[in-house]
Amino acid sequence: MHDLLTLPKAELHLHIEGTLEPELVFALARRNRLTVPFADVEALRTAYRFDDLVSFLDLYYACMDVLRTEEDFADLVTDYARRAAAQGVRHVEMFFDPQAHTSRGIPLDVVMAGLTEGIRRASALHDLSAGLIACFLRDRPVEEAHSTLDALAGHVDSLLGIGLDSAEVGYPPSLFTEVYRDARQMGLRLVAHAGEEGPPSYVWEAIDELGVDRVDHGVRVMEDSALVQRLQSDRMPLTLCPLSNVRLRVLPDLSFHPMQAMLSAGLVVTVNSDDPAYFGGYAGDNFVALAEDLPLGQDDFVLMARNSFDASFIDDDRRRELM
Ligand code: ES4
Numbered sequence: 001m002h003d004l005l006t007l008p009k010a011e012l013h014l015h016i017e018g019t020l021e022p023e024l025v026f027a028l029a030r031r032n033r034l035t036v037p038f039a040d041v042e043a044l045r046t047a048y049r050f051d052d053l054v055s056f057l058d059l060y061y062a063c064m065d066v067l068r069t070e071e072d073f074a075d076l077v078t079d080y081a082r083r084a085a086a087q088g089v090r091h092v093e094m095f096f097d098p099q100a101h102t103s104r105g106i107p108l109d110v111v112m113a114g115l116t117e118g119i120r121r122a123s124a125l126h127d128l129s130a131g132l133i134a135c136f137l138r139d140r141p142v143e144e145a146h147s148t149l150d151a152l153a154g155h156v157d158s159l160l161g162i163g164l165d166s167a168e169v170g171y172p173p174s175l176f177t178e179v180y181r182d183a184r185q186m187g188l189r190l191v192a193h194a195g196e197e198g199p200p201s202y203v204w205e206a207i208d209e210l211g212v213d214r215v216d217h218g219v220r221v222m223e224d225s226a227l228v229q230r231l232q233s234d235r236m237p238l239t240l241c242p243l244s245n246v247r248l249r250v251l252p253d254l255s256f257h258p259m260q261a262m263l264s265a266g267l268v269v270t271v272n273s274d275d276p277a278y279f280g281g282y283a284g285d286n287f288v289a290l291a292e293d294l295p296l297g298q299d300d301f302v303l304m305a306r307n308s309f310d311a312s313f314i315d316d317d318r319r320r321e322l323m
């Protein structure tokens with residue numbers, strides 16, 4: 001087995017709903033007496049091919065309709081945890097999309113109870129710690145983000161922080177400045193997707209207006225040298241997702257990935273899987289794919305794995321255990 005596959009690492013950019021493998025879609029559909037608009041697992045897996053972020057999101061939101069009960073969310077986490085632990089993931093900060101569930105009638109309490117029960121089971125079964133980051137859907141009304149944050153206030157002890165995801169272009173971070181200000185006052189950590197399909201100006205807004213602790217993606221930051229300078233001097237972590245960028249056609253193939261230039265510029269880069277069920281690989285697979293397609297050395301991968309622990313919101317006791 002490739003040692004990069006099992007190198008101990010933290011995963012900081014992982015949408016738990018994006019770990020829904022076709023087999024689990026069908027199993028949960030059967031359990032909840034729902035029909036899936038695909039003939040079988042193979043037909044659904046074949047549909048996991050995308051032209052861009054929005055074409056992926058259409059299928060991502062459709063598939064998660066099978067998630068109905070607390071047990072479904074707990075099973076989603078325990079399935080992911082088994083795969084992640086086998087690829088060296090020792091700590092994970094998982095995103096979830098509250099509005100994608102509440103908007104189809106699943107109460108936030110059900111989602112939270114299921115995810116936290118899944119985390120409890122996962123940490124009992126594996127050497128894996130986990131936390132939750134609630135993301136706002138940036139392509140829905142800002143008002144809804146405010147009311148979602150109000151609802152999350154009742155669960156603040158179960159959350160590490162908040163994030164911002166879904167369709168990026170046309171929905172700049174600055175729309176959410178007040179939501180982020182309120183979340184900061186609740187003691188939550190702040191992250192946001194920026195610079196995936198959107199321009200470097202969205203990354204500037206995420207750091208200057210939202211005050212994020214990490215930038216999710218940021219694969220486009222190399223287009224703006226002043227931004228690179230700023231990220232470097234702030235030691236601002238970036239959570240890159242190489243296989244995602246290829247599957248969503250942000251890059252023609254992995255040989256175009258700017259990882260080497262980012263490392264040379266002294267950026268705090270990490271390697272993550274984003275939506276591993278949809279993008280062809282878990283955290284370790286992303287390390288291996290980079291090693292196959294870019295002239296990076298073992299030292300680079302060890303640094304990126306260390307960055308992942310440094311950039312995490314892990315508590316001090318667990319950090320001492322892992323580092
Ligand atoms: C996502 Cl790859 C990506 N980008 C933005 N939002 C998302 N939600 C789930 N995966």
Ligand code: ZN
Pocket residue numbers: 013015165193216274
């Ligand atoms: Zn993402």
